[in-house]
Amino acid sequence: MKDTLYTATELADVLGVSARTLRFYETKKLINPRRVGNRRIYNYQDSARMKLILRGKRIGFSLDEIKQFLDLYDADPTQVEQLKLLRDGVEQRISQLIQQKKDISQTLSELKAIQLATSEALEQKNS
């Protein structure tokens, strides 16, 4: 539901990370949950942001890179200089990701070759 609220441990459980991780990301300015008293409350947007962060990690980005990446999303589109920086940043990331995709495709085809060889070798043993 769009309006669910989570405590730190709840969100952590849902996302499969530790509460410490959430706090750590907060000190790194990657997320910024509301407080009720001094307790952290995460809303839907916080959760969505966290999912973006985790996706970034799966891709192999550092937290710093992920922060830059997130900043791309909420950059102010009224400043021309900002816009140009944004454009360049986006362009760099795009070509990096394209390279990464190529690397993965190559690795995948090699692994599939190994997989084939493996299953054939195992068939041999069974006959």
Add this chain to the structure above:
Amino acid sequence: MKDTLYTATELADVLGVSARTLRFYETKKLINPRRVGNRRIYNYQDSARMKLILRGKRIGFSLDEIKQFLDLYDADPTQVEQLKLLRDGVEQRISQLIQQKKDISQTLSELKAIQLATSEALEQKNS
């Protein structure tokens, strides 16, 4: 050329890494160059192996993961138990890579959307 030999610094330069990195990978048993006296000499295969390692890094793998990965290539295909472990390892990596590819594709399309918005915003400013 298939028979070129490199010193540590030469290969490091070619690959765009430091000589320290080469030595470090050696202590981690990722590569194992010949010695002439106590000097390291890298041949074509060492270089190819290094390129595999660097590709692994671009994909976001840790050196430990890369080692496991390399071990997949030169596993002994005569041992049935070995083969089964190999098969499982390969299978895991494959699904992980497929997930990574999905993550990248999503990120790419989002970035392209930002790119479009950026260029449109810049056009506006120029008219």
Add this chain to the structure above:
DNA sequence: CTTTATCTTTACGTTAACGTCAATATATTT
């Protein structure tokens, strides 16, 4: 055959991304 430049080894330093207490503060249960 010295001098000079490279390479090697050893060892300590560094950064990223958290983990793991310990001491409080705040809820929650009884």
Add this chain to the structure above:
DNA sequence: AAATATATTGACGTTAACGTAAAGATAAAG
């Protein structure tokens, strides 16, 4: 309200992946 559980805030610890500086060995240049 007292006891118990849970969350927060330092603060120190840890692992990965090298960087960097020091001291000795060896090769190349003069």
